[in-house]
Amino acid sequence: MLGAIMTKRNDGAPSAAPILVTSDEAARIIGIAPKTLVNWRNRGKGPAYVRLGEKHSPVMYRVRDLEAWIDSRVVGAGRGAR
Numbered sequence: 224m225l226g227a228i229m230t231k232r233n234d235g236a237p238s239a240a241p242i243l244v245t246s247d248e249a250a251r252i253i254g255i256a257p258k259t260l261v262n263w264r265n266r267g268k269g270p271a272y273v274r275l276g277e278k279h280s281p282v283m284y285r286v287r288d289l290e291a292w293i294d295s296r297v298v299g300a301g302r303g304a305r
Contacts, residue, residue, distance in 0.1 A: 241286060243273065249284035253293060 250257040263269030270292035273283045
């Protein structure tokens with residue numbers, strides 16, 4: 224994933240799992256159009272996001288917040304099982 228900030232494994236080697244992803248990457252992860260994610264954000268809906276700078280700085284999403292948001296929408300038997 225381009226632009227993602229990478230984590231470090233316990234042995235200090237870079238991990239393939241990013242901590243942060245861009246808005247477009249977040250939209251792809253949760254299976255919606257990037258514009259839908261922008262609309263949700265403007266209406267106070269959707270997953271939590273991070274703005275690392277001032278008002279007009281790029282929006283990023285923590286992968287763990289995307290996972291939590293997806294988990295909160297599980298419906299049916301086995302809900303919350305990972």
